[in-house]
Amino acid sequence: MLRGVVLWSLILAGSVVPIEKLQPKTIDAWNDYVRQTEERLSRSVNGENFLFTDQLPAAQRDAARKQMDAGKIFVLHTGGKSRAVESGLIHDWLGAAFLPGAKLEPLLKWVEDYDAHAKYFQEVERSKLISREGDVFKIYYRFRRKKVITVYYNTDHTVDYHVLANGRAYSRSVAMRIAEVEHPGASNENEMPVGDDSGFLWRLNSYWRFQETPAGVYVECESLSLSRPIPTGFAWAVQGFVESVPKESLENTLTSIRKGFSAKQP
Numbered sequence: 001m002l003r004g005v006v007l008w009s010l011i012l013a014g015s016v017v018p019i020e021k022l023q024p025k026t027i028d029a030w031n032d033y034v035r036q037t038e039e040r041l042s043r044s045v046n047g048e049n050f051l052f053t054d055q056l057p058a059a060q061r062d063a064a065r066k067q068m069d070a071g072k073i074f075v076l077h078t079g080g081k082s083r084a085v086e087s088g089l090i091h092d093w094l095g096a097a098f099l100p101g102a103k104l105e106p107l108l109k110w111v112e113d114y115d116a117h118a119k120y121f122q123e124v125e126r127s128k129l130i131s132r133e134g135d136v137f138k139i140y141y142r143f144r145r146k147k148v149i150t151v152y153y154n155t156d157h158t159v160d161y162h163v164l165a166n167g168r169a170y171s172r173s174v175a176m177r178i179a180e181v182e183h184p185g186a187s188n189e190n191e192m193p194v195g196d197d198s199g200f201l202w203r204l205n206s207y208w209r210f211q212e213t214p215a216g217v218y219v220e221c222e223s224l225s226l227s228r229p230i231p232t233g234f235a236w237a238v239q240g241f242v243e244s245v246p247k248e249s250l251e252n253t254l255t256s257i258r259k260g261f262s263a264k265q266p
Contacts, residue, residue, distance in 0.1 A: 020228040022088075022195030022202050029085035030203050030226045037092075037224060038172075041207055050168055051209050052220045053096050068098035068218065073254045075247055078222075082243060088202070089227050091246040096220040097254040099261060104167050104212040107219075110261050112161070114139045120260030122252040125152070135161040142181075143201075147245050151200055152181040154191060167212030175204040199228025200242060219257060223250045 049055045053064045053074070064074040076094040083090040099107065114137060117127035126142035136158065143153040156177040163169045180197040183189045195202060203226035211218045227242050 019197060020087075020199035022199070023086065025086045026088040026202075026226070029088065030090060033083070033085075033090050033092075034205060034224065037205075037207075037222070041222070045162075045164075045170060051096075051211055051218055052094050052222055053218075064096060068096055071098075073097050073251050073258075075251055077247065084229065087229060089229055089242065091223075091225045091227065091243075093223045093247055093250050094220070095223065095250040095254050096218065097258050098216055098218055099258055100216040102212075102217040102261065104163075104169060104210055104217055107210065107217055107261055108161065108163070108169060111257070112137065117141070121256040123249060130156070135163075137161075144184075145200070145245055145249065147248070151198065152184040153201060154179045154181055155204075169210040171208040171210075173206040173208070178202065178204065200245070202226045202228070219254065221250060221254065 044050060044055065053061055053068075055061075056064060056076075060076075064076075067074045074096045078092040078094055083092070114127050114129040118124045121127075123143050123145055124141050125144045126140070128140045130138040130140055132138075137160075139157050139159060141153075141155045141157065143155055145151050145153075154177075155175050157173050157175050159171060159173040161169060161171045177194065178201055179191040179194050180200075181189060182192055192198075203224070205224045207222045207224075209218075209220040211220075223246065225246050227246075230242060
């Protein structure tokens, strides 16, 4: 009993997780996975099966649509598990939601209001639009992610939008910089060296699809992230954070869009 109390105290103090350095071969594996993913996604942009869920087997697609139409968030771990690469794990999650009564144009304007994201998104503590050139946005987020332990990040992203015909749009968000924050909110707050930290989040890409229908808008996201592998001897401390937080973050994001946008409508 005493040992368990001590272990959880160490977790809560943030002192039990060993530092992990992002390796060049891990980055290479990530870049290759991203390249393959973007090639696959580019083939469906102008295809009949525009939505990610449209590309699922019929039974799974119908179940997903039924779940979304009932007001729930649909999530799927593509491949069934995270992909182990050298000195890292790649997490690939698909999520989808339906916004009844929504229209595409006002939804995109709401999503593009990055200065206001901290008001609506559960994991965004701060948000700021840095610059905009046409449909390309550069933004800053302060993320707060919690799973027994709480980890903060300062992040910079580039997001580009593309509006198509027939009520369709898509976007890509790439985290250009992710810095874990030590002692957040304290006088000695500082950023850890990028890629030389707890290793819970090294890379993050999000690919979005929006489809307007007479009944509302379907919003879908395929989220890719890169983390450290599970360290030997520390699985009890970090496995839940590494493996479940990507899923929960995607669910939180889609829930925030569904609730936040709906609350702003007359």
